[in-house]
Amino acid sequence: MKGNSDITHRPTNAMWSNIFSRFKIGKKISNAETLRLCPVFQNLTGRELRKVAVLVYERRYQTGEYLFEKEQPGTAMFIVKTGLVKVVIPGRSDEEVELATIRPEDFLGELALLDETPRSASAKAVEKTEALAFFREDLNAMLETNPIIASKIFRNLAILIGQRLKVSNEQLYIWSIENADRTEQA
């Protein structure tokens, strides 16, 4: 996981800060640069990344705000630009069970790019967070207008999901062996 040490927030006062922002040491990271660091957009050229960058939606979340909630239909994948997001599910009591922590340049909700099935967990910003949302229908439209870019993204998605499936299968295998051992011992 990469840190966000090179990221600074846009200065509040506008004109001169904007003009001289190019000369600052820690300049604001662009959407295309954020996408470049995300595995879903690996292998995309700079030009292709810029084409994707104009399609994404920039969102800002306050601490405690949800990016999405469990059981809602998914429409977009989120890439965290700055801040911190926790993936949670409701526990037996009122407390939420934390499943994962998403840091800058990580992504979440990627299955929403494939279909409209409900979200399996909620995502909550635990500090002020900036995220990029990539909408499923924009990716589908890209299949027509920029099929090469769309196919690269789908391929990356397939690889990522395949890797997760392998890990799940290995875990299941280990669990089944352990379970069999326990049954034999009993």
Add this chain to the structure above:
Amino acid sequence: MPTGLNRRKTDSTIVMRTGVRRQTRRLVFSITAIVVIITLGVLIWSLRPIFLPIIIGMLAAYICAPLLKLFMRMKVPRAAGILLLFGVFVLTGIIIANQIGSIIPGERDRLVLQTRFQYKLNEKYRSLMGLDTPEGSGNIVYRYFGPDFDRFMRSINSFLSLSDEESALFIKYREGYRGQPLIEDAYYRYFLKNRDADISRAMDRGAEKERRPLAPEEAPGDSPFTVVMNAFQLWIIMPFVFLFLLIDDGEIRRFFVGLVPNRYFEVSLAVVDKVNKAIGNYLRGILLQCSLVGITYCVLLVLIGFELKMAILIGISAGLANAIPLLGPAIALGIGASYALIAENVNSILPFITPENLTVAIAVCVLLVMALDNGFYQPVVLGSAVKLHPLAVFIGIMGGSMLFGFAGLILAIPTIVVIKEMVYTLFRELKEYYII
């Protein structure tokens, strides 16, 4: 180390602050929404003359968007695709304007048409009421309802009869004027008979014939150049709206979705996308359906012996009006029957069609097109696209035409469809997302 009391105080302050902030935010949103709605309302009302060109430009861009995607799929650069579509759009506009200009009768043709129509209408009326017999007392229908029918015909005649200036012009054209062909003897006879009938009607009433006011285009001060320039100033907006909407690569959508609070972000994306698809399908479907109806009218009218020019005019009018339920057939029947009334001879490839039964042939054509439209075009092209309640259609057309005139009449139904689809999709998605 804060004491328990202090902590409670701090907690309650935070809760209060959050509550106040939420209330302030709600107030700001409400006031902004009200101001935006009022401003939009005032703007729409004051800018209604440019309403039609803007909406047509928007619709054309909406309909052409898939073509741009197709070009991009064919490896045509986006800019080149936009330029190509813009060129085709401007060219089509020029051709349509020229064609409409050539189809719309000029001054001479209008005078002749008006004279023929008045003469033939009175002739048919006399024949229907049995007034053309030697006794001239009329049939049973005329004996019962004669005075009412006569009053109705007098009002039609006062509308159709030529004014003094128009009569003078007719005589000038009869003798050769502005290099136009001479008016035929038969039509001059109609003119004389109409004039005699007008004079006798005026004498019957014991008053001078009412003079119709000059047509707007003839009103002093509005020269044809001014009229053309005014129309040009309004319609010049249309190609620019078309161009800028094609150039827009989702920026407008992104801007509006950017304003949506985080809680409604995903649902707004889903709603915008679904509404966009539904409306796009509807508009493209209705365009194709109207074109098919228009072409069918053209072909059938030519087959029964209409002049090509007239068939195209009726085809375009009926095709356009077909977006409004029942108005398309009514327009086709109205204009077609009027034409049949003045038709002197018919050159149909079907031997049994004569000027006498041309009106029946038109009614058959209209029925045939309606059957084709309902049985084939609508189910195949529009599918199960948005259906409207007849009451909504009626109120929409009336309200639209009262508020925005002709533009309101034509655009009422698409606007109602858009609003219905937006509201339906919004509520469906809000339920899907457990927001309501």
